[in-house]
Amino acid sequence: xxxxxxxxxxxxxxxxxxxxxxxxxxxxxxxxxxxxxxxxxxxxxxxxxxxxxxxxxxxxxxxxxxxxxxxxxxxxxxxxxxxxxxxxxxxxxxxxxxxxxxxxxxxxxxxxxxxxxxxxxxxxxxxxxxxxxxxxxxxxxxxxxxxxxxxxxxxxxxxxxxxxxxxxxxxxxxxxxxxxxxxxxxxxxxxxxxxxxxxxxxxxxxxxxxxxxxxxxxxxxxxxxxxxxxxxxxxxxxxxxxxxxxxxxxxxxxxxxxxxxxxxxxxxxxxxxxx
Ligand SMILES: NC(=O)c1ccc[n+]([C@@H]2O[C@H](COP(=O)([O-])OP(=O)(O)OC[C@H]3O[C@@H](n4cnc5c(N)ncnc54)[C@H](OP(=O)(O)O)[C@@H]3O)[C@@H](O)[C@H]2O)c1
Numbered sequence: 461x462x463x464x465x466x467x468x469x470x471x472x473x474x475x476x477x478x479x480x481x482x483x484x485x486x487x488x489x490x491x492x493x494x495x496x497x498x499x500x501x502x503x504x505x506x507x508x509x510x511x512x513x514x515x516x517x518x519x520x521x522x523x524x525x526x527x528x529x530x531x532x533x534x535x536x537x538x539x540x541x542x543x544x545x546x547x548x549x550x551x552x553x554x555x556x557x558x559x560x561x562x563x564x565x566x567x568x569x570x571x572x573x574x575x576x577x578x579x580x581x582x583x584x585x586x587x588x589x590x591x592x593x594x595x596x597x598x599x600x601x602x603x604x605x606x607x608x609x610x611x612x613x614x615x616x617x618x619x620x621x622x623x624x625x626x627x628x629x630x631x632x633x634x635x636x637x638x639x640x641x642x643x644x645x646x647x648x649x650x651x652x653x654x655x656x657x658x659x660x661x662x663x664x665x666x667x668x669x670x671x672x673x674x675x676x677x678x679x680x681x682x683x684x685x686x687x688x689x690x691x692x693x694x695x696x697x698x699x700x701x702x703x704x705x706x707x708x709x710x711x712x713x714x715x716x717x718x719x720x721x722x723x724x725x726x727x728x729x730x731x732x733x734x735x
Contacts, residue, residue, distance in 0.1 A: 461495055461524045461556070463594075463641065467679060467702050469526075470695075471645070471688030472499035472509055479508060485690055486512035490523075492695040498619075498643075498686045500528035500561055501546055510551035525550065526557035526617075528598055531565040534575045539582035543591060557617055558583055558592040563604035563727050573607045580613050598645070599727045602634040609638065619643040622683055624653050624674055625720030636682065644678045647685035649721025656720060658713060668704045675701035677714050 470489045474482045482505050486497070490512060499505050506527060513523065527550070533542035543558060560579055564572035586592045596617025597605065608615060618635040620628050622644035635642045648654060654670045663670045671687070675698060678685045689695045706714075 461522055463496060463524055463556070463684070466496045466524065467684075468494070468675065468699060469496040469498050469643065469684060469686035470494040471686045472497055472505040473503045473688060474505055474690075477690070482508040483511050483515075487515055488692050489689075489695055490516040490518060492692060493699055494695065495522060496524040496526070496686075498526050498645075499550075500530070500559075501533060501542060501549075502528070502530045502561060506546055506549035507551075510549060514551065520552070524556040525552065526559060526596075527555050528559040528561040529579070531562050534560065534572075534579045536578040536582045539579040540586065543583075543586050547591065554591050554593060556592075557594045557596050558586070559596040559598045559617060559619060560600070562599045563597070563601075576604070576608060577611050577613075580608055580611070580615075584613070596640070599725075600635075601628075601631050601727060604727060605634065605638070614638070615640060617641050617643060619645055619686070621646050621723055621725065622678060622685075623647050623649040623721055624656065624659060624677060624714045625649060625717045626722050627715060632681075632683065642683045644683050644685040646721075646723060647678055647687050648674050650723065652721035656717070658717060662706070662710055662714070665710075666704050666706070668701075669697055671698055672701040672704050673706070673714075676704035676706055677711060680706055680711055681715075 486509055497509055499509050527546045529539055529542040563576060583595050587595055594616050597615045598619040600618055618640045620631055622628060623646055632642050648671050659670045659673050662673045675685050687698050689698055
């Protein structure tokens with residue numbers, strides 16, 4: 461499955477949800493028609509995703525599975541071992557995409573550049589062995605991306621926090637300039653943007669839900685959204701966002717909103733709980 465064939469990714473970060481329930485939700489997402497799944501070693505949902513895939517009996521080549529290595533899994537040997545663990549948990553012999561989850565750890569992380577480069581080298585070798593199809597990044601701002609480019613590497617994905625009220629315009633532009641697919645994590649700002657008056661007004665205007673407005677906005681800006689939902693109704697509602705076509709004026713209004721719904725997670729900050 462090529463990622464260019466899908467409009468929406470399904471997020472597999474389910475903090476606080478019971479294991480069995482996560483498997484059920486993922487099975488429901490497969491039933492609803494999702495084919496792109498975004499997980500990470502840090503989410504502790506790789507096993508449940510593998511289980512849901514097996515139960516669904518959907519052929520492997522019809523789904524796109526992306527996972528990520530965590531901050532503590534950076535480095536040449538650590539990255540090789542991390543991918544093996546992820547593949548074992550997923551029960552797969554390859555993943556479609558493998559991403560470095562964050563460019564650096566909490567301060568001090570003085571060796572982050574050499575660690576990222578060594579990680580990437582391992583990832584390239586895994587790609588050559590067929591264990592990974594595509595290589596990408598997550599939360600890499602231009603100054604985190606540049607050392608990899610300087611080393612001659614070409615990531616194809618950059619996943620960033622992006623939603624109405626948090627545009628990271630410069631990082632998006634630089635990633636697109638490099639020919640990377642830009643993906644939006646928390647495209648609904650984890651629900652925090654859903655009651656914004658402008659978005660409510662646009663939802664009424666287009667006869668859509670606010671979540672559909674958020675997803676259409678990102679897609680029309682050339683960004684691939686990855687959304688998480690726990691009920692079939694929301695999964696279907698989100699998938700139906702493609703019916704919404706925003707005017708250039710409405711896109712501009714959303715793009716010019718002041719900051720709302722920011723997670724507080726920044727790759728250059730010391731992030732509590734992200735060791
Ligand atoms: N790379 C990174 O560092 C990073 C960081 C965070 C997330 N991610 C990825 O991005 C994915 C999505 O991000 P996220 O889960 O943080 O946030 P999100 O997708 O923006 O928002 C999820 C929240 O919105 C609710 N929701 C979903 N659809 C809705 C609808 N149609 N109407 C109303 N509410 C709706 C969900 O509720 P219910 O679940 O109760 O339905 C959940 O509370 C994650 O699962 C993960 O795969 C990546």
